[in-house]
Amino acid sequence: MDIENFYAGAEYFAHTWLGAHIQDGGVTFRTYAPAADHIDVRTNMGDVPMHRVADNNFWEAHVDGMGPGDPYAYVVHHDGETREHCDPYGYGMDLRPSHRSIVRDLSFDWHDDGWMAHRSTCYDEPLNIYELHLGSWRKRSGIRQSTEVGDWFTYAEIAYQLIPYLKETGYTHVEFLPLMEHPFDGSWGYQPTGFFSPTSRYGTSRQLMELVDMLHGAGIGAILDFVPVHFATDDYGLARFDGTPLFEPSNPKEAKSEWGSYNFAHERGEVRSFLQSAANYWLGAYHFDGLRMDAISRIVYKQGDKTLGVNAPAVEFVRNMNGGLHYLNPGAMLIAEDSTDYPGVTAPASQGGLGFDYKWDMGWMNDTLDLFRTPPRERGANYHKLSFSMMYYPSERFLLPFSHDEVVHEKATIVQKMWGDYDQKFPQARTLALYMYAHPGKKLNFMGGELAQLREWDELREQDWSLRQYPLHDSFYRFCTELNGLVANHPALWADDYDDHGFEWRQVSDATNVVYAFERRSTNERMLCVLNLSDKRLPDYEVNLGTARRARMLLNTDWERFCGATYEDDCRWFKLADNQLTCTLAPFSGQLYLME
Numbered sequence: 001m002d003i004e005n006f007y008a009g010a011e012y013f014a015h016t017w018l019g020a021h022i023q024d025g026g027v028t029f030r031t032y033a034p035a036a037d038h039i040d041v042r043t044n045m046g047d048v049p050m051h052r053v054a055d056n057n058f059w060e061a062h063v064d065g066m067g068p069g070d071p072y073a074y075v076v077h078h079d080g081e082t083r084e085h086c087d088p089y090g091y092g093m094d095l096r097p098s099h100r101s102i103v104r105d106l107s108f109d110w111h112d113d114g115w116m117a118h119r120s121t122c123y124d125e126p127l128n129i130y131e132l133h134l135g136s137w138r139k140r141s142g143i144r145q146s147t148e149v150g151d152w153f154t155y156a157e158i159a160y161q162l163i164p165y166l167k168e169t170g171y172t173h174v175e176f177l178p179l180m181e182h183p184f185d186g187s188w189g190y191q192p193t194g195f196f197s198p199t200s201r202y203g204t205s206r207q208l209m210e211l212v213d214m215l216h217g218a219g220i221g222a223i224l225d226f227v228p229v230h231f232a233t234d235d236y237g238l239a240r241f242d243g244t245p246l247f248e249p250s251n252p253k254e255a256k257s258e259w260g261s262y263n264f265a266h267e268r269g270e271v272r273s274f275l276q277s278a279a280n281y282w283l284g285a286y287h288f289d290g291l292r293m294d295a296i297s298r299i300v301y302k303q304g305d306k307t308l309g310v311n312a313p314a315v316e317f318v319r320n321m322n323g324g325l326h327y328l329n330p331g332a333m334l335i336a337e338d339s340t341d342y343p344g345v346t347a348p349a350s351q352g353g354l355g356f357d358y359k360w361d362m363g364w365m366n367d368t369l370d371l372f373r374t375p376p377r378e379r380g381a382n383y384h385k386l387s388f389s390m391m392y393y394p395s396e397r398f399l400l401p402f403s404h405d406e407v408v409h410e411k412a413t414i415v416q417k418m419w420g421d422y423d424q425k426f427p428q429a430r431t432l433a434l435y436m437y438a439h440p441g442k443k444l445n446f447m448g449g450e451l452a453q454l455r456e457w458d459e460l461r462e463q464d465w466s467l468r469q470y471p472l473h474d475s476f477y478r479f480c481t482e483l484n485g486l487v488a489n490h491p492a493l494w495a496d497d498y499d500d501h502g503f504e505w506r507q508v509s510d511a512t513n514v515v516y517a518f519e520r521r522s523t524n525e526r527m528l529c530v531l532n533l534s535d536k537r538l539p540d541y542e543v544n545l546g547t548a549r550r551a552r553m554l555l556n557t558d559w560e561r562f563c564g565a566t567y568e569d570d571c572r573w574f575k576l577a578d579n580q581l582t583c584t585l586a587p588f589s590g591q592l593y594l595m596e
Contacts, residue, residue, distance in 0.1 A: 031058070071102050071103075096183045130445065155203045170481055180192035187232070212286055222289055223291070333358065335359075360403075400436055428588045431532075434590040492525040496523075549575065550595075551593040556568070557591070
C-alpha cells in the first residue's frame with residue numbers, strides 16, 4: 001500500500017497491508033486509527049499491545065502462533081473510553097451476535113483462467129441476471145421460518161443446486177444480495193459491518209471462492225451487491241472507530257442516513273481508499289464479474305434529494321473509483337442502482353461521466369407496473385406509459401430490473417400487481433415478461449418471479465418451490481425458461497440494445513385497442529413484438545412490417561402449453577400481403593416473430 005495514495009483517496013490495495021496477514025509463523029495486524037491513545041489486539045491467547053508505525057497514524061502488532069480460523073478484535077482506547085471493534089479490513093468475521101474478526105488465508109486454486117481472460121461487460125451480448133438472496137433461495141428445513149445457523153446451505157453446497165437451476169432456466173448471470181458480513185438478517189446485507197468479510201452465515205472465504213469458481217466453470221457470471229454509501233451503526237463496527245468519527249461525517253446532521261445507518265464521509269481520502277479497495281478486493285480476490293452499487297442517488301445528490309444539490313465529493317469519488325476499477329479489472333461490469341435523472345451515469349469517467357457500465361431503469365419499471373395494474377378500461381388513457389421509455393432509452397445503458405425491492409414491504413409480488421383476479425393475472429404476467437425481454441436493455445429478475453410467486457419475499461423463508469405442482473405456476477415457469485432460451489439465441493434482442501438501429505416502432509398510436517408493436521434488429525436479424533394489453537380478442541389485426549417479406553411466429557404468450565387458449569400450429573413462415581402482418585391477438589397477450 002502506498003500511504004500517500006491512501007490519504008489522497010487513490011489507493012485500491014489498502015487491504016493488502018492493513019488487516020490481518022499470515023506471515024513469519026504468526027499473524028501481523030495493522031489498522032488505521034490516528035486518534036487512538038492505545039490499541040490492543042484481543043486474541044484467544046490474551047491481549048497484545050500494538051505500536052504506532054509509518055506516520056504514527058497506523059498501528060501494528062505481530063502475534064506468533066496465530067493462523068487461519070483464529071478470532072481477534074481491536075480494543076481501542078481513546079480519551080478514557082475503551083471499545084472493542086472488528087477489523088475494518090478483516091477478511092472474515094464471526095456470525096452474529098459475536099462480532100470478532102477471523103484470520104483468513106485467501107489462497108485458492110482457481111480453475112477459471114479462461115473465463116477471466118474473456119469475461120465481458122456484455123454490451124453486445126445477452127445479459128440476463130437472476131437476483132438472489134442466498135439465505136432464502138433454499139433452506140435445509142424447507143419453507144418454515146428459520147434463523148437457525150444450521151438451516152443455511154454453505155456457499156459450496158448451494159452451488160450444486162444453484163448451477164443446474166440457472167442452466168435449466170437460462171440465466172447468464174447470478175447477482176447476490178450483499179454478502180459482506182452484517183449483524184441484522186432483515187437488512188439483507190445492506191447495512192454491513194465487515195466490508196472485506198464474506199458473511200459467515202454461509203461459510204468461509206474459501207467456500208465463497210469455490211462457489212464463484214464453479215459458476216464460472218459452468219459458464220455463469222457472478223455479480224455482487226456492493227454498498228458504498230452507508231454502514232451499520234453497531235458499536236463494534238466502523239462507527240467512531242478510533243474514538244472519533246473516522247469513517248462517518250463529523251457533523252451529526254450529515255452522519256445518519258434515512259435508514260438509521262451511518263453515511264460514509266466521501267470527501268476523505270482514507271474513506272475513499274477504504275471503499276475502492278473493498279470494491280477492488282471483491283472483483284480481484286473473489287473473481288466476481290461485476291458489482292451492483294446500491295443507493296447511487298445518495299452519491300449523486302446530498303441525502304438523495306435533488307433540491308439539496310449535487311453531492312460533489314461523492315460524485316468525484318465514484319467517478320475516480322469506477323475509472324480505477326475498470327483499469328484494474330478488465331471486463332468487470334459496474335452497475336448503478338440509481339433512480340435519478342442525473343446525466344452521464346454510464347458515460348466513461350474519462351469523459352466526465354460516472355463510469356458505470358449500466359444503470360437500473362427505475363422509471364421504466366414504475367411506469368410499466370403502473371400500466372399493468374391499471375384496469376383495462378383505463379389503459380387507453382394511460383397508453384403512453386408503456387412507450388415513454390423508448391424516448392430516453394438511448395441516453396444511458398439501461399438495465400431493466402424487477403428486483404427484490406418490488407416484492408417486499410406490502411408492495412405485492414410482480415404477478416400480484418397485475419390487474420384482475422387469479423386467472424387474469426397470469427396471461428398479463430406472461431405478456432409483461434415478453435415485453436420486458438423484447439425491450440432494449442439488459443434484464444434482471446428477482447428469485448421467485450419465475451414461479452409466479454404470490455407471497456412477498458421473506459428472508460426467513462425459502463422460495464415456494466411447491467408452486468410448480470399447480471398448472472398455472474408450472475406453465476409460467478416453463479414460459480420464463482423458454483423465453484430466456486429464445487432470447488439468448490436471437491441477437492436482434494440484445495446485440496444493439498444501445499444503438500438506435502436496434503429498435504423501431506411499428507405500432508404506437510392505437511390507444512383504442514391498447515396495442516403496441518415494435519421491431520428489434522441486429523446486423524443480420526429482425527424480430528417483431530406485438531402486445532395486446534386490452535381485455536378484448538382482436539381478430540385480423542394488421543401490423544405494417546416495412547420491407548419485410550415474410551414472418552414466422554416464435555412465441556405466443558397465449559399458447560395452450562402456457563395455459564392459454566390458442567392452439568399452437570406449426571409456426572411456419574407466412575408471406576406478407578403488402579408488407580402487412582395479419583394476426584389474431586388474444587386478450588392480454590403478446591407475440592414474437594422472426595422477420596425476413
